[in-house]
Every structure is written in structure tokens, then in C-alpha cells.
Amino acid sequence: MKKSLIFMFMLMLLAVFVAACGSNSATDTPAEETPAEEEETDVAAEEEPAAEEETEITIQHDLGETVVSKNPSKVVVFDMGVLDTLDALGVEEVVAVPKGNIPEYLAKYDGVEYTNVGSLKEPDFETIYDIQPDLIIISGRTSDAYEELSGIAPTIFMGLDTANYMESFTANVKTLAEIFGKEDVAEEQLAAIQESASQLNEKATASEAQGLIVLANDGAISAYGPGSRFGLLHDVFGVTPVDKNIEVSTHGQNVSFEYIVEKDPKYLFVVDRGAVVGGESPGKQTIENELVQGTQAYQEGNIVYLDPVNWYISGGGLTSVSEMIKEVDVAIE
Template sequence: MKKFTLFFSIAMLLLFLAACGNSDNENSTDNASSDKSSSEESKTISVKHELGTTDNVPVNPKKVVVFDFGTLDTLDKLGIEVTGLPQDNIPSYLEKYESDKYENVGSLKEPDFDKLAEIDPDLIIISGRQSQLYDQFTELAPTIYLGVDTTRYMDSFKENLDVIGKIFNKEDEIKTVLSTIEESIANLKEKAEASGKNSLIILANDDKISAYGPNSRFGIIHDVFGVTPVDPNIEASTHGNNVSFEYVLENDPDLLYVIDRGAVVGGESSAKQLVENKLMENTKAYKNDNIVYLNPDYWYLSGGGLESVQEMIDEIDASLK
């Protein structure tokens, strides 16, 4: 009987010690998990961009304000939520961001700094239209510039994606989508070269037109996609070169690409009525039904996004019939 009692006591002691060990392990695991979560939330990186270097950019920021629709396009494609954005002139395919769910932070050129202060964002992303206000943004939150440099479109595009991938831990997803884009571009360049066609890009704005060539705002058509410019001497410019319809007729491109500014800024499309006039009826582009109206949402408002760049590729590809 004494032996049985001794054996039972030892067994109970071992069970007690084991239970204490498990409890310590669980507490240790919980603490480690908590420490890891806390570490991830507090992790920051430095981001070098066109306007300088921004330190203390949080990884996976909770409250993000975006002033660049190309970046908004990319974040939307990646399933990353934003807190605020300018709600005027949002591209139609991103119209969900017009909802009251998102804070309206003014316009692209006139940010609402009071609203920004109220939001107290973790990160602000800007581009060209807000660049002169950079210092004011930095007083409120870490601010980075992610506009696309059109003189080196794809390199700049990839650099911006690399920054977004590191901030939001989306490197793998970006790599997958970018691979598809690069394959599409390679195929388009072959098609453009084989077509032997030249082209001219114009922006229709009310009753005026501006021409764009290589290294310009829309020069990706020539520089990256490989479509030959009918006039390689157009001065590179963000706003384009003011030209006449006589200029278009004189150069007589095989393809005429038209971007209608009025359709996205004024809400009314007038480009077709402006462009397809009596003089233009004498051009090859008109006679061969090769006046191509590009979607201004992608080309004018949100260029440089993961979705918009693919759509731009697809539009030019379709024009080379």
C-alpha cells in the first residue's frame, strides 16, 4: 500500500511539473507573437524619391492618403485600402472611391490641409501636381513622391512599384503582374515594328490641339511600345506643342492617337467633333479609319498604375490592326 501511495504521489508531481512547463511555453509563445506583431507595426523604412529621402515611412501603414491616381490604381489592384484622396475627377473605373467611406482631401492642386490634419495619416503619397507643396505635407506625415518620370517611363514605373511593394509587403504580387505587363510590351513592340505604321499623338482641349512626341507625357507610345513617330522632332513637353490641323495634314500620320482632356476635366467629350473636320478628311488616318480615341481615364488621369499601364498597352495593341 505504501509503494502504491509513493508511486501515485510521484506521478501527480510529474503531471504538475509538466502542466507548469506547458503554461510557461504558452506564455512564452504568446509573448513572442505579441513582440513580433508589435515589431511589425513599429517597423519603418527610408524611401528615396524625386523630392528627397523620407525616413520613418511605416511598413503597412493604417491610414494612407493618396494624391496620385496612378498610385491609387496600383493600390486598388493590390487590394490595399486607402483612407483619403481627392474626390474630384476620379477615373471612372475607380469610381468606388467617390464613396463617403473615403475622406475627401481637397483637389489635386488644392489639398485640404485642415482635413489632412484631422485625419492624421500615417503616410501621404503625392506626384507632380502637389510637388511644390511637399514641405507642407511633410509637416503632417511622412510624405513620398511617386509620380512617373515620362522620359524614362518603365524604369520610373518599376521604381515606384518597388517602393510600394516594400511599404505594403506586396513584392510577390507586383512581380507577377509586372511580368505580364513586360510580356505584353514585348509582343506589342514586335507588332508595332511589323506594322510599319507611323503615328501622331494629340491632346484635344476645347477648341485646341497639342502634339506630343518621344519623351513626352504620352511618349510611352513611341519610347516603350515602339510605334514610330511621324515627327520625331516634337519638343518634349508635359503640356505638348500647340499645333494646327494643317500641321497634322502636312505630316499625315498613318495613325492619329487622340486623348480627350475635356471628357475627364469638363465632363463632356468634344474631341470627335473637333478632330474629324473637313481638313482632316484628307488624311490617311481618317480615310483608313485609324483615328484612335484613347481612354483619357488611363492616359490623362491615372497613368503609371498597374492596371492603367496594361490597359494602355491593350489600346495601342488593338489599334495596330
């Protein structure tokens, strides 16, 4: 009996000892790190913080330097060429324009959903202030109002350097594209325009035809040469100027009909200002008098009446420049 009790007591001690060893083994041995956990740790260590997207750009222009927010939601435009470009790029953030001389092909901006903000030379400052725009874009006709407009919202000047027309035009388009995130669309349209202009230049240069471009304004005429407001006819399109010494001026050099007879251009290009500003004397009536009828331009049917909207009102836009190239291309034999 005593032997049995001793045997059972020893079995119980052995069981307690084995249990204790198992418990210590489970506690002291660390769990192995799985490969998946190691991979996640490495990936997390390699991740870098995402770069912050640029939200503002600084625009250098003829009237100063302006910090502009990218993709502004409310834009006021005081230049029809700029409005043309924004429309061609598909920008929908324009909310206000001066409605006095909106071209027919931009007629939608005359609708009630767009606010009228005065005229190109006389902005309606109170209305503009009430709009609280994110960006105002002006050009030469509105330049005197730059300081006051800048006090309302960021304002940039986007005039054209007519002595470097295509470079200036291209720079303006690219700036607008950068502001509104339309770089791809702009590059495509600019490439098409550059190709058309190059082809026209080759054609006009090969023809060796001399030309003269004049502005008809209620019975008066002024001529434009290389480097002038309409000088791209010669500088870019390749039409040989009949007179290389015409004074470079925004309003052109005042000339007589005798001057036209003396120069006797093969092509006489006419921009009829009166047709777009309510003039009383039609350009054709002004130009085609007895004196001019003696020129080769008249006798060969080469008096070309250019679209005054494209050349005088909305020049420098993606659509207007494209149409200007087409007009001259059709005229040159």
C-alpha cells in the same frame, strides 16, 4: 548469558556500521546526467536570438528623402495612378483621396468611408491634419504642397519620369509593394504587363506604321513625341513617330491642323482632355474637320480615340498601363 549479550552487542555494532556506509555512498556519488538533459543543454547553447523585422524604410524621391513605416494603417493618396496601383495590389489602408476626378473603375473611393481631402492642386490641410495619417503620397500636381504636407505626416513624391516610362513605373510599383508587403503580387502583375508591352512593340515595329499622338483640348490641339508625357506610345509600344522633333513638354507642342495634314500619319491617336475635365468641345468634333479628313489616318479609319482616364488621369497605374497597352494593340494592324 554473558556470551549471548556480547554476541547481540556485536550484531548491533555491525548493523550501525553497514547503515553508515550506505548513507555515505548515496551522498558522495553524483547522479549521472542523462543523454536527454545533455541534448537540451546543447540545443540551448546553439540557439541564436531572432533577427528583428525591419519596420521602416527610407524612400528616395525627387523632392527629398522620407522615412516611412512599413504597413502604414492610414494613407492619404493624391495621385490616381498610385491609387490605381494600390487598389490592384489589394492594399486596404487608403483612407482619404481628392474626390474631384476619381476614375469610374476606382469609384469605390468616392464612397462615404473615404474622406475627401480637397483637390490635386489644393489639398485640404486641416482635414488631412485631423486624419493624422501615417503616410501621404503625392505627384506632380500636388508637388507645391510637399513641405506643408510633410509637416503633417511622412510624404513621398511618386511622379513618372516620362523619358524612362516603364523603368519609372516599375520602380514606383515596387516601392509601394515594399511599403505594404505586396512584393509577390506586384512581381506577378509587372511581369504580365512587361510581356504584353514587349509583344505590342514587336507587332508595331514589324508594321513600320508611323503614328502621331495629340491632346485635344476645347478646340486646340498639342502634339507629343518620344520622351514626352505620352511618349511611351513610341518609346515602349514601338509605334514609329511621324515627327521625331516634337518639343518635349508636359502640355505638349501646340500644333495646327495643317501640321497634321503635312505629317499625314497612318495612325492618329487622340487623348480628349475635355472629356474628363468638363470641356465644351468634344474631341472628335475638334479633330475630324475637313483638313484632317484628307489624311490617310482618317481615310483608313485609323483615328484612335484613347481612353482619356487611363492616359490623362490615372496613367502610371497597374490597371491603367495594362489597358493602355490593350488599346494600342487593338488599333495596330
